[in-house]
Amino acid sequence: MNYKQKRMISVKTKTITLVLAIYLVLSAVFFFIRYLDIKDFAQASQNSELLKVKLVYNQTLKRTSKFYITRGYANINSFGIKEAFSKNDADSLYKLSLPRWNIIRKENKYLKSFCFYNKDGKLITYFGKKPQNYLLLSQKNTKSYDGFWQGDNSLNYHTVSIAKDKNSDVIGFITFVIDPQYFLFEIKKLMNIHAYIIYKDSDSRKNIFMLKDDKVAKDTIKSEQIENLKVIETKNGIFQPYIINGIGIDSQNSFKIIFLQDISHWKNTLQKAILQSLIAMIILILITAGIISYGFDMILKELDESNRKLRKSQNELEDLNKNLQIKIKKEIQLKLKKEREANEKERILAHQSKLASMGEMIGNIAHQWRQPLTQLSSILISLELYFERGKLTKDRFQVKAKEANEQINFMSRTIDDFRNFFTSKKEKEYCKVSYAIDNVEKLLLASLKNNDIDLMVEIKDDFDIYGFPNEISQAFINILSNAKDVILEKGMKNGVIHIEAFLENDKKIVIFTDNAGGIKVDPIDKIFEPYFSTKHAKSGTGIGLYMTKTIIEKNNNGKIEVQNIGKGAVFTVIF
Amino acid sequence: MSSCNILDILSDKKVLYAEDEEGIRTNVVDILELFFEKVVAVGDGKEVMDEMMLSSYDMLIFDICMPHMDGLEAIRRIRQKDKKIPIIILSAHTEQDYLWRAVELKITRYLTKPYDKQTFLKALEMAALEIVGDNLNITLKSGCIYNYSQKVVCHGVENIKLSKNESRFLEYLIKRANQSVTFDDIYDYIWEFDIPSKEAIKSLVKEVRKKIGSECIKNVYGIGYMLEL
Secondary structure, three states: HHHHHHHHHHHHHHHHHHHHHHHHHHHHHHHHHHHHHHHHHHHHHHHHHHHHHHHHHHHHHHHHHHHHHHHHHHHHOOOOOHHHHHHOOOOHHHHHHHHHHHHHHHHOOOOEEEEEOOOOOEEEEEEEEEOEEEEOOOOOOOOOOEEEEEEEOOOEEEEEEEEEOOOOOOOEEEEEOOOHHHHHHHHHHHOOEEEEEEEEOOOOEEEEEEOOOOOOHHHHHOOOOOOOOOOEEEEEEEEEEEEEEEEEEOOOHEEEEEEEEEEEEHHHHHHHHHHHHHHHHHHHHHHHHHHHHHHHHHHHHHHHHHHHHHHHHHHHHHHHHHHHHHHHHHHHHHHHHHHHHHHHHHHHHHHHHHHHHHHHHHHHHHHEEEEEEEHHHHHHHHHHHHHHHOOOOOOHHHHHHHHHHHHHHHHHHHHHHHHHOOOOOOOOEEEEHHHHHHHHHHHHHHHHOOOOOEEEEOOOOOOOOEEEEEHHHHHHHHHHHHHHHHHHHOOOOEEEEEEEEEEEEEEEEEEEEEOOOOOOOHHHHHOOOOOOOOOOOOOOOOOOOHHHHHHHHHHHOOEEEEEEEEOOEEEEEEE | HHHHHHHHHHHHHHEEEEEEOOHHHHHHHHHHHOOOOOOEEOOOOOHHHHHHHHHOOEEEEEEEOOOOOOOOHHOOOOOEEEEOHHHHHHHHOOOOHHHHHHHHOOOOEEEOOOOOHHHHHHHHHHHHHHHHHHOOEEEOOOOEEEEEOOOOOOOEEEEEEEOHHHHHHHHHHHHHOOEEEEEEHHHHHHHOOOOOHHHHHHHHHHHHHHHHHHHEEEEOOEEEEEEEO
């Protein structure tokens, strides 16, 4: 049983493992496809992001330059400005421009300063932070321009609007100085991307971070080689750098704007996807394993159950077998015992029957002999009396002696008959039914006659009987004796017993009919039971008919039936 | 021998013997013929009844087991008419039933077969004595004494022997003493089938009167005779 269970479990484990393996492979494939998908998508989105960043930056730059240049011109064209320029009147310029500064300053907090330069590029006056004393490129440019440049250890964005007189001669410059962080702010505002500006110190050619206190940037960039789109992983996150080369006012002033897009969310998405896949996979695996396990458990349970039942019924069967054997043994012993007892009983019965029939036979002999004995005694008496009277002639004596001898012979024959009858033969033999009936007649005639009972014998077919002739005669005698006893008991004077032997449908039948009024026993077959007697104790032992049945049915393959027909009982013996 | 004497009573008597077994019957008839004047033997109960109709008997000896009618039944019928006739039964049966029935019928002796000589003769004696009322001698009116066994009349020292018919007639009258006995009764008893003339009776009476004294037997006119004791 254990072996089987183990085998079942191993099958279960194997099946679960196989299914899980298939699941794992499928999941891995799907996961991989998804991963590629996401990665491709990320790549594509990053590329588009870069373009977007560039666009935003350029547009912001364009917008900002246009805005401030226009403001500059607006200021130039304001009343008294040109005049003040012409006069190099710093106070006038300051006073005239102050309201505008107040407005503009509020518009943009990244606006550093609002400056006025003369035609030589020398600072006249300014608002805000103090700018450089000289305007770069003042002589070369007749058109307004913008750009970044370094100065005072900082990188700044300038817009320059040129003030001209009626003769189109340059009379001065209006400059707005804007902190480059403004662009970063704009980009951040528009795209939510952090940007950092790196520029090189004009002297040391060292990279200078514009935002020194920006820890994130510091940590992220650390002046390392930053390449476009090369992912940087730091403890603060994962960043995708976009690098834009800023164009300075001259080559010296070129710089780089580095955008760092935090792509942690991509990674997160990826990780999340992986995690989700993993979780889904694990859940699926668990569920599958659970289902399979449960299914197998169910199957196993059922198998176990049926096994258990099988075992149980096997055990029961074995028990039953054992019990059966014991029972059979007991039964056999009981049967043997009963058989022995029955045999013993049978033996006793047979013995009793023998005694009874011997008693009966002796009775019959007495009847048989009474006649000749009486005759003999009569002969003797008459002889004696005749002799006494001297009347005994020779003739008379001879006649009487002969007569006496005949009687003695008759008696001797009778004794022989009875003796023959009681010497039981060891082997079955064929005998005519007439022989058996003659025997009966011979033995019973005197008794029947003495009791005035007529015996009528009618042998229509003298068939052969195979059996023990004496036993059969004995059985017949018992039937006749029974009838005789009943007739006598009833004090009947016209008792008749009829014996008939004939063949019917190949059956050998002997019928005994009496006219003694039938058997008043219910059920009638009870008369065949041992020790059953309706007669007085003196005449009936109660085993005669039992022995008859035994003799006919057991020893001689016959059958005996009894019924009441007409005036009496009818015994039918079928061989 | 007194026994012989007693049995001599029977010497003028008639007996009816019924036995169905011929072998026994002939032998018993042989025996009975030694003692009786006449022995009639029949084979069954029916014949018994026929015979009883035809003749009168002094004694009956019956077997019980006979065809047609058993002995006891025959006796029962006979006893309805005749209460006195002695009956001996010779039977193979010793069963009580038979004995009870026999007792009721006032049987003298019930002998079981086979019987020996003594028993048989004793039974005959008993029956004989019953016939004569236990007295072998009877004193008649005339003073003479009649002896049943020797069939003699004793007048003092003189003994006169009576013939068979005479003694039969006398004993018949003695049995019916002081009663008138008809001529027909006498015919039936003495002569049976032969019809004798009245003269025969008269001469018989005359002979008897001569031997016992005439005063003993009176004429009853037109009827018969009567013996006075």
